Amino acid sequence: xxxxxxxxxxxxxxxxxxxxxxxxxxxxxxxxxxxxxxxxxxxxxxxxxxxxxxxxxxxxxxxxxxxxxxxxxxxxxxxxxxxxxxxxxxxxxxxxxxxxxxxxxxxxxxxxxxxxxxxxxxxxxxxxxxxxxxxxxxxxxxxxxxxxxxxxxxxxxxxxxxxxxxxxxxxxxxxxxxxxxxxxxxxxxxxxxxxxxxxxxx
Amino acid sequence: xxxxxxxxxxxxxxxxxxxxxxxxxxxxxxxxxxxxxxxxxxxxxxxxxxxxxxxxxxxxxxxxxxxxxxxxxxxxxxxxxxxxxxxxxxxxxxxxxxxxxxxxxxxxxxxxxxxxxxxxxxxxxxxxxxxxxxxxxxxxxxxxxxxxxxxxxxxxxxxxxxxxxxxxxxxxxxxxxxxxxxxxxxxxxxxxxxxxxxxxxx
DNA sequence: GTCTATATTGTGATAGAC
DNA sequence: GTCTATCACAATATAGAC
Numbered sequence: 001x002x003x004x005x006x007x008x009x010x011x012x013x014x015x016x017x018x019x020x021x022x023x024x025x026x027x028x029x030x031x032x033x034x035x036x037x038x039x040x041x042x043x044x045x046x047x048x049x050x051x052x053x054x055x056x057x058x059x060x061x062x063x064x065x066x067x068x069x070x071x072x073x074x075x076x077x078x079x080x081x082x083x084x085x086x087x088x089x090x091x092x093x094x095x096x097x098x099x100x101x102x103x104x105x106x107x108x109x110x111x112x113x114x115x116x117x118x119x120x121x122x123x124x125x126x127x128x129x130x131x132x133x134x135x136x137x138x139x140x141x142x143x144x145x146x147x148x149x150x151x152x153x154x155x156x157x158x159x160x161x162x163x164x165x166x167x168x169x170x171x172x173x174x175x176x177x178x179x180x181x182x183x184x185x186x187x188x189x190x191x192x193x194x195x196x197x198x199x200x201x202x
Numbered sequence: 203x204x205x206x207x208x209x210x211x212x213x214x215x216x217x218x219x220x221x222x223x224x225x226x227x228x229x230x231x232x233x234x235x236x237x238x239x240x241x242x243x244x245x246x247x248x249x250x251x252x253x254x255x256x257x258x259x260x261x262x263x264x265x266x267x268x269x270x271x272x273x274x275x276x277x278x279x280x281x282x283x284x285x286x287x288x289x290x291x292x293x294x295x296x297x298x299x300x301x302x303x304x305x306x307x308x309x310x311x312x313x314x315x316x317x318x319x320x321x322x323x324x325x326x327x328x329x330x331x332x333x334x335x336x337x338x339x340x341x342x343x344x345x346x347x348x349x350x351x352x353x354x355x356x357x358x359x360x361x362x363x364x365x366x367x368x369x370x371x372x373x374x375x376x377x378x379x380x381x382x383x384x385x386x387x388x389x390x391x392x393x394x395x396x397x398x399x400x401x402x403x404x
Numbered sequence: 405g406t407c408t409a410t411a412t413t414g415t416g417a418t419a420g421a422c
Numbered sequence: 423g424t425c426t427a428t429c430a431c432a433a434t435a436t437a438g439a440c
Contacts, residue, residue, distance in 0.1 A: 008405080026228035027313065030434065040407055045435060047405095100312075106366045107309040110302075111229065113369035120374045127375060144400070149375065149386065150393045153364055161359035164308045164366070167315035172322045173329060173351065184351065191352045198346070199401035210423080232416060242425055247417060249423095 009047050011037045013057060016044075020058045021100035024107050025051075059108060060119060066105045067125050068094055074129040080137040081197055083130075084155065088193045091159040096185060102164040127152065143200040151200065158192045211249050213239045215259060218246075222260045223302035226309050227253075261310060262321060268307045269327050270296055276331040282339040283399055285332075286357065290395045293361040298387060304366040329354065345402040353402065360394045 015037035019028045030051055034041040048054040068090045073083055095101060109116050134148040162169060166181065174180040217239035221230045232253055236243040250256040270292045275285055297303060311318050336350040364371060368383065376382040 023313075024226070024228065024309065026226065029432090031432095041434095042408085042436085043406065049435090051434065103308055103312045106305055107226065109367075109369040110305045111225075113373055116369055117373045117378065125374075146397075147389070147393065150389070150397070153367075153371065154360055154394075154397055156367070157359045157363035158356055160367075161363050162355055165311075165355075165358070165362075167311040167318055169355065171315055171319045172327075176319065187349070187352070191349065192356075195348075195352070195356055195401050199397050231414090233414095243416090244418085244426085245424060251417090253416065 008037075008039065008043065011039070012044055012047055012054075016054050017058050017062070020055060021062065021098075021104045024104065025055050025111065028055075059115070062101055063105060063116070063119055064123070065094065065098060066101055067123070071124070071126060071129060074133055080133060080143060081201070083133065084196055085193050087155060088159055088196070089189050091156070092185070092189050092192070095159070095163045099163055099166070102160050106164060141202055144202055146200060151196075155192075155196060158195065162188065210239075210241065210245065213241070214246055214249055214256075218256050219260050219264070222257060223264065223300075223306045226306065227257050227313065230257075261317070264300075264303055265307060265318070265321055266325070267296060267300060268303055269325070273326070273328060273331060276335055282335060282345060283403070285335065286398055287395050289357060290361055290398070291391050293358070294387070294391050294394070297361070297365045301365055301368070304362050308366060343404055346404055348402060353398075357394075357398060360397065364390065 012033070016028075016033045019033045019036055023029075023032075028051075030044055031041055033054075034044050037044070044054065048057070070087050070090055073086045073090075076083075078086075130152060131148040134143070134146075134151060137143045138145055162185065169184070170176060170178065170181040174184065214235070218230075218235045221235045221238055225231075225234075230253075232246055233243050235256075236246050239246070246256065250259070272289050272292055275288045275292075278285075280288075332354060333350040336345070336348075336353060339345045340347055364387065371386070372378060372380065372383040376386065
C-alpha cells in the first residue's frame, strides 16, 4: 500500500501551494485548487473556511523558505568567505527547487506589507548575527571597509533576482531556450560567490 | 486657465497606471480605476473597450521604463567604469521616481511570459552593445576575465531588488522607518557602483 | 467527511437615455 | 461623450442530504 493515501488536509495544502505560488492570491481560484487536489470545491472550504485562511497557511511556509536557515552558519567560526559561499549556495539551490518563491513573495509582501512584520516578529531570524560577523572581519582587516547592510542586500539581490526575472532573461537574452537558462543558473553559484569575494577581499 | 482640463483618455491612462502598478492586473478593479480618475466606470470601457486592452497600454509603457534608455551610453566612447556608473545612476533614479515598477513588471512577466517576447521584438533594445563593450575592456586588460551576461544581470539585480523587497528591508531590518529606507536607497548609487567596480577592475 | 445544489456578492461589460 | 441602469457570468461561501 506504501501509504499512497494522504490525508485530505495535506493534499489541499499541497495543491494550494502550487496554485498560489504560480498565480498569486488574486489570480488563484478556489476551483483550481480543488481541481489540482482532485476533490470537491466545498471540501476546501470545509477544511480552511476561507480563501484568506488557506492563503495564510501557504504564505507563512513560503516566506519561511525565502529566508533560508543560514543562521547557524552565520554564528559558526567559519571565516566570512566560507560563510558567503554557503549562503549563496543555499539560497540558489533552494530557488532551483522552488522557482516560484521569489516572484510570489515579492508580489505578496507588497500586497500586504503589514503581514510580514507580524510574521518576522514570531520568527527566529536574526540578521544581526551576520552583521557582527562582517564587522569583526573588517576589524581583522580581512575585508575592505563597507556597510554591512548593503553587503547583505547585495548578496540576496544577486541570488534572488535572476529567478524573479527568468522570463526576461530567458525570453529576451537567451532566445527562449530553457536549457540555456538552466546552464546560466548552474554557473551562477560560482559566479556570484566569486563576484562578491573579489569585491570585498582585502 | 493653465490647461487644468486634460482630456479624458489621458486621465484614465494615468489613473489606470496608478492602480495597475499598485495592485497588478488581477488585483486591479475597473471601478477603482474609474474612482481614481473621478469619472464613471462606463467611460473607461467606452475609451478602452476591455480591461485587457487598457492593461496592455499601461504594461507596454511600464515595461519600456524598466529597460532605461542607456543604449546610447553603451555605444559611446566612455570607458566601462563610467558606463557602469551611468547605468546604475539611471536605473536607481528611475526606480526612486517609479517605485512600483519592479514588483509590477516581475509579477506580470511571470503571469504572461509570451507578451514580453513580442514587446522586445518590437523594441530597439540591444544588449549586445554592452556585451561588446565589456569584451573589449577585457582584451584591453582594464577588467578581469568574466562572463558578460553575469555581469549585466548582477548590475540589474543590485539596482532592482532593493525596490522590489522594500517591505522586507524596511519592515524587518529598518524597524518600519521610511526615512531610514530612503537614506538606504540614497546611499545605494555610490555603494552599488563601488561594489561592482571593485569586483571587476584589474 | 464528502458530495450537490444554491445563496450571495463582486466584476467586467453593454444598452440606451441625454 | 457622459451618465444610469442592468446584464451575464464568475467566484467565494454556505446549506443540507448522504
